[in-house]
Amino acid sequence: MRFGSYKYLMISYALYSLVYGFVEICTQPIIHVSGAGMYLYVDSFLKYEKSVSSPLACAYCASFGLCVSLLATHFVYRYFAVCRANDLRHFDGWNLLKIYVIPASLATVWFWAYLFILTPSDVKNDFVRLGSLANSKMSFLFRKEIQSIYNEDIGKVGYIAFLYYYPDKSGNLVINWIDFVSCCIPCGVMQTCFMTMIVCGWKTYQKMRNLKQSMSKRTKDLNSQLFKALVLQTLVPMCTMFAPVGSLLILPMFSIGVPPIFANIPSFYACLYPALDATIAIFMIRDFRDTVLCRKRVHPSLISTSTASGKHVSSHISG
Numbered sequence: 001m002r003f004g005s006y007k008y009l010m011i012s013y014a015l016y017s018l019v020y021g022f023v024e025i026c027t028q029p030i031i032h033v034s035g036a037g038m039y040l041y042v043d044s045f046l047k048y049e050k051s052v053s054s055p056l057a058c059a060y061c062a063s064f065g066l067c068v069s070l071l072a073t074h075f076v077y078r079y080f081a082v083c084r085a086n087d088l089r090h091f092d093g094w095n096l097l098k099i100y101v102i103p104a105s106l107a108t109v110w111f112w113a114y115l116f117i118l119t120p121s122d123v124k125n126d127f128v129r130l131g132s133l134a135n136s137k138m139s140f141l142f143r144k145e146i147q148s149i150y151n152e153d154i155g156k157v158g159y160i161a162f163l164y165y166y167p168d169k170s171g172n173l174v175i176n177w178i179d180f181v182s183c184c185i186p187c188g189v190m191q192t193c194f195m196t197m198i199v200c201g202w203k204t205y206q207k208m209r210n211l212k213q214s215m216s217k218r219t220k221d222l223n224s225q226l227f228k229a230l231v232l233q234t235l236v237p238m239c240t241m242f243a244p245v246g247s248l249l250i251l252p253m254f255s256i257g258v259p260p261i262f263a264n265i266p267s268f269y270a271c272l273y274p275a276l277d278a279t280i281a282i283f284m285i286r287d288f289r290d291t292v293l294c295r296k297r298v299h300p301s302l303i304s305t306s307t308a309s310g311k312h313v314s315s316h317i318s319g
Contacts, residue, residue: 005088027043033258036252041159204227248266
């Protein structure tokens, strides 16, 4: 079989997409960025069950982390398949589960860290944002802002929030260092996954170029298709998930607000991407594309063509 264990890797990502879609439906997240705060609250039928909805918000974020880390495993597998083919046997059969250890571990750490650090608190419920620390007249309650825009009482729903700094009752600036550190988790995971994609992708490309003459035409063609698909599978999440989510986490550090319509775009893209990722694979890999479009493959063989005299001349078509 031409795809080996890689097909199981692709199937697992498709199955994960179903799980992600279920979490998305149960969460229906709303993201709001204002001042030094970034809030993600649950807007589904479970939103008032805070014992369920707050962990659900954490699970939604962890599933996003699992999404990007699973994508990186595709590049790792292709790197071993092309650059270290002899070591690929370590991923045969049930050994393929080894490749999921790091993504699952990252998602687990992400979930528990958010559950203990970023869940609701009195300070975050009634966060006072100061447009200017020197001018207290510009202060207002964050709760009122949520109520005004979304018609929701933030104190009654489950949510997680980054609140990097805030004024105390005396108007003094309080820096919330633990939320700064917590921001390193998603930023670190995304940066690590992106660098893994870049390094593995580049090494794979160089190896394929060096082995171009020694590879069979079929193997070279298949690896070329897979590589092109993975390039697109890198660029698309970079533009739709990594950069937008990173911006939502970093901009509040500088008290830069984000309009609601833009703040919630990453949730839409994150929900859409698993399907988009499968679409890229389907239409970039010929075997998949031909199956979906019901095309019959022309197998290398002797093909008869009619001549003007009515005789048939056989011509051999190379792969």
